[in-house]
Amino acid sequence: MASSEEDGSVEEKENNNKKRTKSAVATAWLTFYNIAMTAGWLVLAMTMMRFYIQKGTHKGLYRSIARTLKFFQTFALVEVGHCAIGIVRTSVIVTGVQVCSRIFMVWFITNSIRQIQNEESVLLFLVVWTVTEITRYSYYTFNLLNHLPYFIKWARYNLFIVMYPLGVIGELLTIYAALPYVRRSGMYCMRLPNKYNVSFDYYYCLIIVMLSYIPLFPQLYFHMLRQRRKMLHGEVIVEKDD
Amino acid sequence: MKHYEVEILDAKTKDKLCFLDKVEPNATIGEIKSMFHKSHPQWYPARQSIRLDPKGKSLKDEDVLQNLPVGTTATFYFRDLGAQISWVTVFLTEYTGPLLIYLMFYFRVPFIYAPKYDFTTSKHWVVHLACMCHSFHYVKRLLETLFVHRFSHGTMPLRNIFKNCSYYWGFAAWMAYYINHPLYTPPIYGEQQIRLALIIFLFCQIGNFSIHIALRNLRPPGSKTRKIPYPTKNPFTWIFLLVSCPNYTYELGSWLGFTLMTQCVPVAFFTLVGFIQMTVWAKGKHRSYLKEFRDYPPLRSPILPFIL
Numbered sequence A: 001m002a003s004s005e006e007d008g009s010v011e012e013k014e015n016n017n018k019k020r021t022k023s024a025v026a027t028a029w030l031t032f033y034n035i036a037m038t039a040g041w042l043v044l045a046m047t048m049m050r051f052y053i054q055k056g057t058h059k060g061l062y063r064s065i066a067r068t069l070k071f072f073q074t075f076a077l078v079e080v081g082h083c084a085i086g087i088v089r090t091s092v093i094v095t096g097v098q099v100c101s102r103i104f105m106v107w108f109i110t111n112s113i114r115q116i117q118n119e120e121s122v123l124l125f126l127v128v129w130t131v132t133e134i135t136r137y138s139y140y141t142f143n144l145l146n147h148l149p150y151f152i153k154w155a156r157y158n159l160f161i162v163m164y165p166l167g168v169i170g171e172l173l174t175i176y177a178a179l180p181y182v183r184r185s186g187m188y189c190m191r192l193p194n195k196y197n198v199s200f201d202y203y204y205c206l207i208i209v210m211l212s213y214i215p216l217f218p219q220l221y222f223h224m225l226r227q228r229r230k231m232l233h234g235e236v237i238v239e240k241d242d
Numbered sequence B: 001m002k003h004y005e006v007e008i009l010d011a012k013t014k015d016k017l018c019f020l021d022k023v024e025p026n027a028t029i030g031e032i033k034s035m036f037h038k039s040h041p042q043w044y045p046a047r048q049s050i051r052l053d054p055k056g057k058s059l060k061d062e063d064v065l066q067n068l069p070v071g072t073t074a075t076f077y078f079r080d081l082g083a084q085i086s087w088v089t090v091f092l093t094e095y096t097g098p099l100l101i102y103l104m105f106y107f108r109v110p111f112i113y114a115p116k117y118d119f120t121t122s123k124h125w126v127v128h129l130a131c132m133c134h135s136f137h138y139v140k141r142l143l144e145t146l147f148v149h150r151f152s153h154g155t156m157p158l159r160n161i162f163k164n165c166s167y168y169w170g171f172a173a174w175m176a177y178y179i180n181h182p183l184y185t186p187p188i189y190g191e192q193q194i195r196l197a198l199i200i201f202l203f204c205q206i207g208n209f210s211i212h213i214a215l216r217n218l219r220p221p222g223s224k225t226r227k228i229p230y231p232t233k234n235p236f237t238w239i240f241l242l243v244s245c246p247n248y249t250y251e252l253g254s255w256l257g258f259t260l261m262t263q264c265v266p267v268a269f270f271t272l273v274g275f276i277q278m279t280v281w282a283k284g285k286h287r288s289y290l291k292e293f294r295d296y297p298p299l300r301s302p303i304l305p306f307i308l
Helices: A008-021 A024-055 A061-075 A078-085 A092-110 A120-144 A150-158 A160-185 A202-237 B029-039 B087-106 B125-147 B159-179 B190-218 B235-241 B246-262 B265-292
Strands: B004-010 B016-023 B048-051 B073-080 B084-086 B155-157
Touching (some): A024 A120, A061 A092, A078 A092, A092 A120, A120 A150, A120 A160, B029 B048, B087 B125, B246 B265
Antiparallel strands (some): B004 B016
């Protein structure tokens, strides 16, 4: 699922107060991390654009960026660590769920089910993720450097309105396209009888995953809408120099 | 005797919801809640949170008006806790489910397994033993809810019953499906494994029950007092020397026994999830013991002796 993050306005105020108490090491690391991630996703974006311009098609595009994508998306696991040790004020569970859903899409869908790698829906969510992540990581970077350009803030709290639903559509269509291949190959399946007395059917697991978007997506979406309203409200009252 | 005036404001909107005059100085918050309920019948006392500060902690029902830091015109803030349901109701519902659901799988009721297996019985005796243990466990829990436990809160939010029942009923169905499956594989080490598992299970069931009795005896009927639990003459309570919440320790032990007995991954999973939740609860309880009692025994750990 596309990333949605914690209370931006709280984070902004907290950053100003906590900067004095937060260790300089943590700040330095986070700044480096966010710059590196912004750069990584920018590289992905440019590679994707160059491929499309040169080849004129999206077929083979996934293969060309697969390694870079896997690296940067998997590396995002450290963000769970950031929350766990407290240098980022976000819930471990929220971050965990977001990162895990991305890891799931990358490793357990597009990486392992080769036949769907050239689907249009894959291109769709890749574009959405790229735009979202570049915006998100540059927002954090500028925030840590205490110099947030208004347009980054605008992008962070407005682009999601369109990006988020598009990303969900891309992901769901991709999983749906993968279903027949999973069924036919019987991948990741465990049947009875076995000494662990458990069985697993990846096909039905994917169907449950798709259904879980129904309760989860609206919650995350409305959470982001509420954050947006808070941020806009905050802007009116306190004029910050950007 | 000087009477108090009490006004109750909404904690969020600060609207004046209720004004009570001629309130006795020795009136309790509980009594004030009843009076508030009369003017707002939709907010029964159990769903009222009355506090001195809109963002503060809830006052207790036993708190007396004249002992609170308020003037003769007291201002309280009200927060609606939402629909409430009694703990007893929740416990009875969440425990009856697994009892009945497991039996449905045990007796191989139609539409679960292939039709040729309907109403057949397993040929493995460990499956019968597991059914007895599982049923015994939940019957014990039901009886404890009715006759042993003394709850400090009367109610909990209504949505908890859906959450809790999904958890217990869902896991019971998942476990029971595999244990009572026609293709079930009995434990690798056979009778030795099953016997050891049964001993562990029974030992921990008795232990868990002993702790529940000991905790009950700490608290006189109808009271909500809190005391430090200590070992009694019953050897199963001697674990209090090392652990704050031995009821959870024994519960973990019971489910480890059941996992060993059935050699079933869903059971192991259920044990793990339960252990995580009980550890969270045990750590919380341990922390509040430490906060409340300055002479709390330092050797004790929340749930696992010396470890956790």
